[in-house]
Amino acid sequence: MNLLVTKVLTKYFGDTHAVDGVDFTVQQGELLALIGANGAGKTTLVNLISGMLRPDSGSIVFQGADVTSQSVHGRIKAGIARSFQLVNLFDQLTVLDNVALVIFSREGKTRNFVYLADHDRPVRQEAMDVLQRFGLENKANMLAGGLAQGERKLLDVAVAVALRPKLLLLDEPTSGVSTREKAPIMDIITAIVRSEHITAVIIEHDMDVVFKYSDRIVVMHQGTILADGTPDEIRTNDQVITTLIGTQASG
Ligand SMILES: Nc1ncnc2c1ncn2[C@@H]1O[C@H](COP(=O)(O)OP(=O)(O)OP(=O)(O)O)[C@@H](O)[C@H]1O
Numbered sequence: 631m632n633l634l635v636t637k638v639l640t641k642y643f644g645d646t647h648a649v650d651g652v653d654f655t656v657q658q659g660e661l662l663a664l665i666g667a668n669g670a671g672k673t674t675l676v677n678l679i680s681g682m683l684r685p686d687s688g689s690i691v692f693q694g695a696d697v698t699s700q701s702v703h704g705r706i707k708a709g710i711a712r713s714f715q716l717v718n719l720f721d722q723l724t725v726l727d728n729v730a731l732v733i734f735s736r737e738g739k740t741r742n743f744v745y746l747a748d749h750d751r752p753v754r755q756e757a758m759d760v761l762q763r764f765g766l767e768n769k770a771n772m773l774a775g776g777l778a779q780g781e782r783k784l785l786d787v788a789v790a791v792a793l794r795p796k797l798l799l800l801d802e803p804t805s806g807v808s809t810r811e812k813a814p815i816m817d818i819i820t821a822i823v824r825s826e827h828i829t830a831v832i833i834e835h836d837m838d839v840v841f842k843y844s845d846r847i848v849v850m851h852q853g854t855i856l857a858d859g860t861p862d863e864i865r866t867n868d869q870v871i872t873t874l875i876g877t878q879a880s881g
Pocket residue numbers: 643646647648666667668669670671672673674675715879881
């Protein structure tokens with residue numbers, strides 16, 4: 631069953647065809663890797679799906695409902711959550727409060743949220759549970775700004791997961807961390823995604839990571855979809871190999 635469908639989705643920045651007529655589908659329950667060289671349009675596609683950018687044309691249907699003109703907040707309510715290529719945390723708040731905040735906003739309790747976060751036991755408990763699943767419970771009272779890079783990346787994903795999304799969009803959850811740290815981070819994220827039956831789209835440059843964790847891979851190139859298939863199909867796709875070799879991306 632299709633959870634998300636984009637039809638001829640298009641976003642130009644001046645002469646740059648960032649997303650150019652993209653038909654992209656995400657099936658219920660899958661872990662999909664979105665790959666492609668720097669500038670291929672991956673983040674722009676995620677920005678369009680999460681509502682941070684408006685498309686020039688085309689449509690986005692989520693769970694059968696057209697969400698193309700819905701606000702970011704409306705889409706979060708509908709079940710679309712995302713993390714960021716560069717993390718999006720409140721560095722001056724504690725790790726626990728960063729998670730508690732989104733639980734409050736999810737529940738519509740936005741007034742005096744920081745004060746409430748300190749006093750609302752069920753929310754604090756739920757935030758602690760989330761941190762525990764991400765192995766961050768020992769950092770709960772630290773300021774988010776004081777975390778190591780790998781922990782910051784995990785916390786950014788934890789914040790998105792705390793929204794209880796149906797579709798989780800992760801923009802390079804291991805960018806900026808050492809190669810050694812990538813596997814443990816992906817192990818934690820994919821274990822949570824699998825055990826909580828969250829449908830996930832993960833943007834990732836490291837092909838070892840992509841082949842190891844994904845059910846399906848979509849390859850973007852210059853704003854369009856170049857290939858779409860299982861890891862085995864993509865691994866042996868000559869067009870993908872030719873296009874990605876020499877543009878082996880950093881990120
Ligand atoms: N706000 C913007 N204004 C102008 N151009 C933009 C903007 N955002 C993205 N672009 C351009 O659109 C193209 C696609 O960018 P995008 O960030 O989506 O690529 P990406 O696949 O996520 O790349 P990376 O792997 O480097 O993160 C690039 O040429 C980029 O320079």
